[in-house]
Amino acid sequence: MNIETFILQMAQLAKKASIRMSRCDTEAKNRALIRLADRIEREASFLKAENQRDLDGAAKAGLSKAMMDRLTLKEATLESMAKGLRDVAGLEDPVGAVVKTWMRPNGIQVSRVRIPLGVIGIIYESRPNVTVDAAALCLKAGNAVILRGGSESQHSNTALAAVIGKALEEAGLPGDAVQVIPVSDRKAVLAMLQAEEFIDLIIPRGGEGLIRFVAQNSRIPVLKHYKGVCHVYVDDGADLTMAKKICLNAKVQRPGVCNAMETLLVHQAIADAFLPEMAAQFREAGVEIRGCPKTCRILPLAKAAKEEDWPAEYLDLILAVKVVSGMDDAIDHITRYGSNHTDAIVTCDYSRARRFVREVDSSVVLVNASTRFNDGGQLGLGAEIGISTSKLHAFGPMGLEELTTTKFVVFGNGQVRTE
């Protein structure tokens, strides 16, 4: 059988499983999640043995220490997987929720009711814990899922899929509701991206290259963000102690993630008072500063920023700094170079706070808080399957609700349309 046919058959099985999933109750889904948690603990040695095969392959292929680390299923990784599953079991089931109900003059009652999306395809890179985390969220929202992890973690993912399948069937759910593509051929991804008849949504998770490849080749809707070029704007009259705390957190607490600050914008009226001390804190934290000419005049140790620094997502201890003339300048800069991901203002001014919130077109806009809060868990969604910076369907962190849609349900007693 060629790979395209094989993937199409997987997708068909997923579609069938998704119909059963959409009709099953919360209890059955939670039972499956808890059984899966138990099984992951019980079958730890099997999972670690399969993971070791990936690690052996990765060592031969000369993967970096950091990559090897991400690939390893440690005891603690398995424990946190199991805990994650029990947490998802504890989350509220979005399916069946009545979002709104109203009556029409003719007496029909109209409701919008939450339903699963159907079949979700997830394409991701090396970390095998995504296999379990993503599957759990898709299942809880009543969907079937097809997972395609990195080729380095093929054995780990296939082993996890086997364990997931057993847990699903134990709980009376269709084993095909979670399938892992067992080949690393890129043709498999392409075939998946063309199976629009059976797959309802694709979520790519990984570097910009992977995401662009998926977006460019998919005939199925894709929820994605390419990058997070996040800004903090420190306004004239801001509480500078607060500003320093927020900026330091936004830049250094975890510089390698998409919600870390990449560019700091400072109002010219406070630049002299703010930047030297801020820069000292950054220096202590190992942050390299690349500044606009005004910044460099205030901070003689700063490197000069080039044009390519303004749209850069460093994901590293590097920060672009620009002194701006005020709100207009700050918002224009964000509109031009930002990525619609996360932007914050530090201000004490009521109307400028309101204006920033209204005019900055990002999925999460913050006043006097760190950009690092753009995260499903931190914002209280309970979980996160990814972050979207495109506006269709979801904008910002996506939790369980974003893995569902709504249908209209109409109850009548014989009404017909007359005009």
Added chain:
Amino acid sequence: MNIETFILQMAQLAKKASIRMSRCDTEAKNRALIRLADRIEREASFLKAENQRDLDGAAKAGLSKAMMDRLTLKEATLESMAKGLRDVAGLEDPVGAVVKTWMRPNGIQVSRVRIPLGVIGIIYESRPNVTVDAAALCLKAGNAVILRGGSESQHSNTALAAVIGKALEEAGLPGDAVQVIPVSDRKAVLAMLQAEEFIDLIIPRGGEGLIRFVAQNSRIPVLKHYKGVCHVYVDDGADLTMAKKICLNAKVQRPGVCNAMETLLVHQAIADAFLPEMAAQFREAGVEIRGCPKTCRILPLAKAAKEEDWPAEYLDLILAVKVVSGMDDAIDHITRYGSNHTDAIVTCDYSRARRFVREVDSSVVLVNASTRFNDGGQLGLGAEIGISTSKLHAFGPMGLEELTTTKFVVFGNGQVRTE
């Protein structure tokens, strides 16, 4: 300038205009809608003269009487356009609505706030009133819009665009917020579908051919429905008088639209009691019946249905009829041949009503009401820009809310992330 560059420039202007639109208040948008209504009345003779140029061209090209009719801007068409605009001005503005607000344990306040989508591309066939109706809804939801109508209505659409632009600028809004593509070259549509950097959503309105062309060539998300193969299932024990009224309405009130019934499913236990009288009513209304073998035994005048009748969208006075053995059979038939558009059950049974509503995967599912209610106006959305049968972003009729998305707004007082 080649056509691709030209379209890209239009899209860029639209993006710029969309930023201004997203920041303007409800009053300005309503003012523009009302000025436009006034202008359409005032400039009726100009609009009719331009429309006459299209009609002359269409007559030469030998367009059918029905097509000519759809193309004509009569006095009544213009009046209903103006009325429609004043109605849209009266609708609630979705932008800025706070969908939900909650506090996190660390004291940040998180809200989801409704914002416009950005730039919407609408591709439609001959009727020029779509130009004004669609533009009005996009504007009210704070978006910019690029319209591409049929080549037959090129002069009418360009004239309407000029009038719209004047009304927008009179109201202090950017004239580029509504643009009509002034060429009928198909390359223009292709270029539009590739402008993903500037256009956020494409809505095609027209026949299945147009919609498939758009879906297959778009790099931008598309909201669409291919067809409406709508079912009514008359259950065992249903109120047969109600069933006849609903089925007649669903089939004949307006047979050429997507929410008309195309297949009638009848429980075997009531087929003998129900079908002969129902068929007599259909015969009187000029409906041709194509039945399964059991139907044909009960209705000797019925034609025999072929396999291709079950997935057919006749859009005409033709009806496929199948006798089913019960709920399982009915739901399986709908799952297999339906189009996720609109399906109804007529029943007196509580648990079968609940089961139908839960298991039928259509954008609008009705109990004891006509399929003809799948319509934004009828369901109380205030207006309708189209119907979606794909599940991402919108499923079912789309009103003003579906032309928006939400962003997260976070208010803090210095919070940073600690873990």
